[in-house]
Amino acid sequence: QLQLQESGPGLVKPSETLSLTCSVSGGSISDNNWYWGWIRQAPGKGLEWIATIKYTGYTYHYPSLKSRVTISVDTSQNQFSLRLSPVTAADTAVYYCARQASGLGSFLDHWGQGIMVTVSS
Amino acid sequence: QSVLTQPPSVSAAPGQKVTIFCSGGSSNIGISSVSWYQQFPGTAPRLLISEDYKRPSGTPDRFSGSKSGTSGTLGITGLQTGDEADYYCAAWDGSLSALVFGGGTKLTVL
Numbered sequence: 001q002l003q004l005q006e007s008g009p010g011l012v013k014p015s016e017t018l019s020l021t022c023s024v025s026g027g028s029i030s031d032n033n034w035y036w037g038w039i040r041q042a043p044g045k046g047l048e049w050i051a052t053i054k055y056t057g058y059t060y061h062y063p064s065l066k067s068r069v070t071i072s073v074d075t076s077q078n079q080f081s082l083r084l085s086p087v088t089a090a091d092t093a094v095y096y097c098a099r100q101a102s103g104l105g106s107f108l109d110h111w112g113q114g115i116m117v118t119v120s121s
Numbered sequence: 122q123s124v125l126t127q128p129p130s131v132s133a134a135p136g137q138k139v140t141i142f143c144s145g146g147s148s149n150i151g152i153s154s155v156s157w158y159q160q161f162p163g164t165a166p167r168l169l170i171s172e173d174y175k176r177p178s179g180t181p182d183r184f185s186g187s188k189s190g191t192s193g194t195l196g197i198t199g200l201q202t203g204d205e206a207d208y209y210c211a212a213w214d215g216s217l218s219a220l221v222f223g224g225g226t227k228l229t230v231l
Binding site: 060108 | 152160167209218220
Protein backbone atom coordinates (compact mmCIF):
# COMPACT_ATOMS: atom_id res chain seq x y z
CA GLN A 1 0.00 0.00 0.00
CA LEU A 2 1.41 3.34 -1.07
CA GLN A 3 2.30 5.67 1.78
CA LEU A 4 3.74 9.18 1.82
CA GLN A 5 5.37 10.87 4.80
CA GLU A 6 6.43 14.49 5.11
CA SER A 7 9.41 15.50 7.21
CA GLY A 8 11.21 18.70 8.02
CA PRO A 9 11.39 21.51 10.57
CA GLY A 10 8.18 22.75 12.10
CA LEU A 11 9.49 26.28 12.65
CA VAL A 12 11.22 28.52 10.14
CA LYS A 13 12.32 32.12 10.60
CA PRO A 14 11.05 34.84 8.27
CA SER A 15 13.26 35.42 5.21
CA GLU A 16 14.80 31.97 5.57
CA THR A 17 14.22 28.75 3.62
CA LEU A 18 11.53 26.16 4.25
CA SER A 19 12.76 22.68 3.34
CA LEU A 20 10.55 19.60 3.38
CA THR A 21 10.99 16.04 2.18
CA CYS A 22 8.36 13.49 1.25
CA SER A 23 9.32 9.84 1.60
CA VAL A 24 7.41 7.38 -0.54
CA SER A 25 6.98 3.74 0.49
CA GLY A 26 5.01 0.86 -0.96
CA GLY A 27 5.62 2.06 -4.50
CA SER A 28 8.24 3.54 -6.78
CA ILE A 29 8.62 7.25 -7.33
CA SER A 30 9.95 6.30 -10.77
CA ASP A 31 6.54 5.06 -11.90
CA ASN A 32 6.04 6.72 -15.27
CA ASN A 33 2.32 7.10 -14.69
CA TRP A 34 2.56 9.56 -11.84
CA TYR A 35 3.77 12.93 -10.70
CA TRP A 36 4.51 13.84 -7.08
CA GLY A 37 3.14 17.06 -5.66
CA TRP A 38 3.06 19.48 -2.77
CA ILE A 39 -0.10 21.16 -1.46
CA ARG A 40 -0.52 23.47 1.53
CA GLN A 41 -3.33 24.68 3.74
CA ALA A 42 -3.05 27.81 5.85
CA PRO A 43 -4.84 27.68 9.22
CA GLY A 44 -8.58 27.85 8.67
CA LYS A 45 -8.16 28.20 4.91
CA GLY A 46 -8.55 26.06 1.82
CA LEU A 47 -6.14 23.90 -0.15
CA GLU A 48 -3.46 25.49 -2.32
CA TRP A 49 -1.48 23.44 -4.84
CA ILE A 50 2.20 24.43 -4.95
CA ALA A 51 4.09 22.29 -7.47
CA THR A 52 4.58 18.81 -8.86
CA ILE A 53 7.47 16.78 -10.27
CA LYS A 54 7.97 13.61 -12.26
CA TYR A 55 10.88 11.23 -11.66
CA THR A 56 12.46 12.59 -14.84
CA GLY A 57 12.70 15.98 -13.16
CA TYR A 58 9.94 17.59 -15.20
CA THR A 59 8.04 20.09 -13.08
CA TYR A 60 4.99 22.29 -12.94
CA HIS A 61 4.61 25.17 -10.47
CA TYR A 62 1.77 27.43 -9.38
CA PRO A 63 2.65 30.71 -11.11
CA SER A 64 2.41 32.98 -8.06
CA LEU A 65 4.83 30.78 -6.12
CA LYS A 66 7.18 29.76 -8.89
CA SER A 67 9.88 32.34 -8.17
CA ARG A 68 10.25 31.08 -4.59
CA VAL A 69 9.78 27.34 -5.07
CA THR A 70 12.24 24.59 -5.89
CA ILE A 71 10.96 21.04 -6.18
CA SER A 72 13.34 18.14 -6.67
CA VAL A 73 13.32 14.35 -6.76
CA ASP A 74 15.77 11.73 -5.50
CA THR A 75 14.91 8.43 -7.12
CA SER A 76 17.63 6.57 -5.23
CA GLN A 77 15.96 7.47 -1.94
CA ASN A 78 12.39 7.32 -3.31
CA GLN A 79 11.89 10.86 -2.05
CA PHE A 80 11.01 14.27 -3.36
CA SER A 81 11.54 17.63 -1.75
CA LEU A 82 10.24 21.18 -1.56
CA ARG A 83 12.20 24.33 -0.88
CA LEU A 84 10.43 27.68 -0.43
CA SER A 85 12.47 30.83 -0.04
CA PRO A 86 12.28 33.42 1.30
CA VAL A 87 9.36 32.70 3.62
CA THR A 88 7.02 35.08 5.39
CA ALA A 89 4.28 34.57 7.96
CA ALA A 90 1.88 34.01 5.07
CA ASP A 91 3.66 30.71 4.36
CA THR A 92 2.55 29.30 7.71
CA ALA A 93 0.50 26.24 6.80
CA VAL A 94 0.12 22.50 6.91
CA TYR A 95 2.13 21.14 3.98
CA TYR A 96 1.02 17.92 2.32
CA CYS A 97 2.72 15.77 -0.25
CA ALA A 98 0.65 13.64 -2.59
CA ARG A 99 0.76 11.43 -5.64
CA GLN A 100 -0.66 13.21 -8.65
CA ALA A 101 -2.06 11.97 -11.91
CA SER A 102 -0.80 14.07 -14.77
CA GLY A 103 -2.51 16.02 -17.51
CA LEU A 104 -6.06 17.15 -17.97
CA GLY A 105 -7.36 14.26 -15.85
CA SER A 106 -5.20 15.25 -12.90
CA PHE A 107 -6.11 14.24 -9.37
CA LEU A 108 -4.34 13.52 -6.06
CA ASP A 109 -5.00 9.98 -4.92
CA HIS A 110 -2.59 9.33 -2.05
CA TRP A 111 -1.72 11.96 0.53
CA GLY A 112 0.74 12.24 3.38
CA GLN A 113 -0.57 13.09 6.82
CA GLY A 114 0.76 16.65 6.55
CA ILE A 115 3.31 18.63 8.49
CA MET A 116 2.61 21.94 10.20
CA VAL A 117 5.18 24.61 9.41
CA THR A 118 5.14 27.89 11.30
CA VAL A 119 7.05 30.91 10.07
CA SER A 120 7.99 33.02 13.06
CA SER A 121 11.01 34.65 14.61
CA GLN B 122 -9.72 34.17 -4.20
CA SER B 123 -9.92 30.61 -5.53
CA VAL B 124 -9.92 29.89 -9.25
CA LEU B 125 -12.82 27.46 -8.83
CA THR B 126 -15.96 28.63 -7.03
CA GLN B 127 -17.83 26.58 -4.44
CA PRO B 128 -20.53 27.58 -1.95
CA PRO B 129 -18.98 28.13 1.48
CA SER B 130 -21.51 25.90 3.17
CA VAL B 131 -24.42 23.54 2.57
CA SER B 132 -26.66 21.72 4.97
CA ALA B 133 -29.30 19.03 4.93
CA ALA B 134 -30.97 16.58 7.25
CA PRO B 135 -29.83 12.98 7.79
CA GLY B 136 -31.08 10.70 5.04
CA GLN B 137 -31.54 13.57 2.60
CA LYS B 138 -29.56 14.43 -0.51
CA VAL B 139 -27.20 17.36 -1.02
CA THR B 140 -25.49 18.75 -4.09
CA ILE B 141 -22.28 20.77 -4.10
CA PHE B 142 -21.46 22.76 -7.21
CA CYS B 143 -18.02 23.75 -8.45
CA SER B 144 -17.86 26.48 -11.04
CA GLY B 145 -14.84 27.07 -13.23
CA GLY B 146 -14.02 28.30 -16.69
CA SER B 147 -12.87 27.39 -20.15
CA SER B 148 -9.24 26.97 -19.11
CA ASN B 149 -9.92 24.49 -16.32
CA ILE B 150 -13.17 22.54 -15.95
CA GLY B 151 -14.03 23.33 -19.56
CA ILE B 152 -11.10 21.21 -20.74
CA SER B 153 -10.16 19.09 -17.70
CA SER B 154 -11.86 16.61 -15.47
CA VAL B 155 -12.94 17.45 -11.93
CA SER B 156 -11.83 15.68 -8.77
CA TRP B 157 -13.40 15.94 -5.32
CA TYR B 158 -11.82 15.62 -1.89
CA GLN B 159 -13.24 15.11 1.59
CA GLN B 160 -11.45 16.53 4.60
CA PHE B 161 -12.26 16.05 8.27
CA PRO B 162 -10.84 18.53 10.80
CA GLY B 163 -7.20 17.91 11.57
CA THR B 164 -6.75 15.25 8.90
CA ALA B 165 -5.41 15.09 5.36
CA PRO B 166 -7.83 15.35 2.45
CA ARG B 167 -9.00 12.11 0.88
CA LEU B 168 -9.79 11.59 -2.79
CA LEU B 169 -13.51 11.05 -3.13
CA ILE B 170 -14.12 11.32 -6.88
CA SER B 171 -11.62 11.41 -9.76
CA GLU B 172 -12.05 12.21 -13.44
CA ASP B 173 -15.51 13.74 -13.01
CA TYR B 174 -17.35 10.63 -11.78
CA LYS B 175 -14.98 7.78 -10.92
CA ARG B 176 -15.13 6.47 -7.36
CA PRO B 177 -11.88 5.10 -5.93
CA SER B 178 -12.19 1.97 -3.88
CA GLY B 179 -13.42 3.00 -0.49
CA THR B 180 -15.76 5.71 -1.71
CA PRO B 181 -19.36 4.67 -1.01
CA ASP B 182 -21.77 4.78 -3.93
CA ARG B 183 -23.77 7.40 -2.01
CA PHE B 184 -21.22 9.82 -3.44
CA SER B 185 -21.44 10.69 -7.13
CA GLY B 186 -19.80 13.19 -9.45
CA SER B 187 -20.72 14.75 -12.75
CA LYS B 188 -19.66 17.57 -15.03
CA SER B 189 -21.43 19.82 -17.47
CA GLY B 190 -19.62 22.51 -19.41
CA THR B 191 -17.53 24.48 -16.94
CA SER B 192 -19.14 23.17 -13.77
CA GLY B 193 -18.73 20.05 -11.71
CA THR B 194 -21.16 18.61 -9.23
CA LEU B 195 -20.77 16.38 -6.19
CA GLY B 196 -23.90 14.61 -5.01
CA ILE B 197 -24.30 12.87 -1.69
CA THR B 198 -27.41 10.80 -0.97
CA GLY B 199 -28.54 9.19 2.26
CA LEU B 200 -26.70 11.79 4.32
CA GLN B 201 -25.09 10.61 7.54
CA THR B 202 -23.71 12.65 10.41
CA GLY B 203 -20.34 11.12 9.55
CA ASP B 204 -20.43 12.95 6.22
CA GLU B 205 -19.93 16.28 8.00
CA ALA B 206 -16.67 17.53 6.53
CA ASP B 207 -15.15 20.03 4.15
CA TYR B 208 -15.36 19.18 0.46
CA TYR B 209 -13.03 20.56 -2.20
CA CYS B 210 -13.11 20.37 -5.97
CA ALA B 211 -10.03 20.59 -8.18
CA ALA B 212 -9.14 20.62 -11.85
CA TRP B 213 -6.09 21.16 -14.02
CA ASP B 214 -5.89 24.65 -15.44
CA GLY B 215 -4.36 24.67 -18.90
CA SER B 216 -3.58 28.38 -18.86
CA LEU B 217 -1.83 28.30 -15.49
CA SER B 218 -0.36 24.82 -16.03
CA ALA B 219 -1.37 24.18 -12.45
CA LEU B 220 -3.88 22.25 -10.40
CA VAL B 221 -6.48 24.65 -9.03
CA PHE B 222 -8.84 24.13 -6.14
CA GLY B 223 -12.19 25.49 -5.10
CA GLY B 224 -12.41 27.32 -1.81
CA GLY B 225 -14.12 24.40 -0.11
CA THR B 226 -17.64 23.71 1.09
CA LYS B 227 -18.50 22.87 4.67
CA LEU B 228 -21.23 20.27 4.86
CA THR B 229 -23.44 20.27 7.93
CA VAL B 230 -25.81 17.38 8.51
CA LEU B 231 -28.50 18.85 10.73
